[in-house]
Amino acid sequence: MKDFKAVIFDLDGVITDTARYHYLAWKRLAEAEGVHFDEAFNEHLKGIDRMGSLELILASSPRSYTDAQKLALATAKNEHYKELIATMTPADLLPGAVDALDACRAAGLKIGLASVSRNAFTVLDSLGITGKFDYVVDAGTIARGKPDPEIFLKAAHELGVPPADCFGVEDAVAGVASIKAAGMYAIGVGDPRVLAQADVVIPDLAAFALD
Ligand SMILES: O=P(O)(O)OC[C@H]1O[C@@H](O)[C@H](O)[C@@H](O)[C@@H]1O
Numbered sequence: 001m002k003d004f005k006a007v008i009f010d011l012d013g014v015i016t017d018t019a020r021y022h023y024l025a026w027k028r029l030a031e032a033e034g035v036h037f038d039e040a041f042n043e044h045l046k047g048i049d050r051m052g053s054l055e056l057i058l059a060s061s062p063r064s065y066t067d068a069q070k071l072a073l074a075t076a077k078n079e080h081y082k083e084l085i086a087t088m089t090p091a092d093l094l095p096g097a098v099d100a101l102d103a104c105r106a107a108g109l110k111i112g113l114a115s116v117s118r119n120a121f122t123v124l125d126s127l128g129i130t131g132k133f134d135y136v137v138d139a140g141t142i143a144r145g146k147p148d149p150e151i152f153l154k155a156a157h158e159l160g161v162p163p164a165d166c167f168g169v170e171d172a173v174a175g176v177a178s179i180k181a182a183g184m185y186a187i188g189v190g191d192p193r194v195l196a197q198a199d200v201v202i203p204d205l206a207a208f209a210l211d
């Protein structure tokens with residue numbers, strides 16, 4: 001691998017298994033609205049921001065919705081999600097996550113976090129790893145979600161490193177697309193058939209190695 005100067009991690013599904021909690025919360029909402037929801041559908045939602053995910057689900061609903069109803073549904077989903085993550089602790093870190101962060105730090109890399117989740121700061125605090133990042137993007141400041149490159153470019157800018165000297169780590173198709181659109185090297189975490197756009201795919205962070 002070339003001599004990178006920064007690494008930018010996604011959070012949900014990479015560092016901790018919150019992707020599972022997003023899935024459960026969306027599934028309950030979708031089924032209440034008469035929309036069939038399964039793992040395959042959920043794959044399209046990974047990395048997509050809250051309102052974007054809701055729009056994708058409601059596109060399959062037999063009903064129509066006002067903006068106020070959509071906002072109420074998104075808020076209800078988030079309340080359910082917050083209940084699911086309320087008991088998170090450092091034990092919820094995925095295998096290899098802390099070792100990967102520490103290896104990047106030991107190698108002198110700047111470390112950023114690029115999650116479109118507005119719950120990211122809470123989750124990082126629950127996991128006890130906020131201090132391991134040089135910069136965490138505030139999702140509330142991002143105009144265009146993944147697969148747009150904005151969030152990864154913002155992280156690189158704030159870390160003071162050109163995008164070409166950064167690599168990103170992602171579990172979502174939209175997230176890998178965002179990294180590539182930003183002009184960065186992409187490490188996919190998950191299934192290589194799903195994350196075909198990534199430069200390399202590893203099954204989880206336990207397999208993360210800087211060489
Ligand atoms: O609703 P939140 O916490 O702002 O999260 C937004 C999105 O954050 C992403 O990290 C998840 O992959 C998505 O599933 C989720 O919808």
Ligand SMILES: [Mg+2]
Nearest residue numbers: 010012013171
């Ligand atoms: Mg993710």
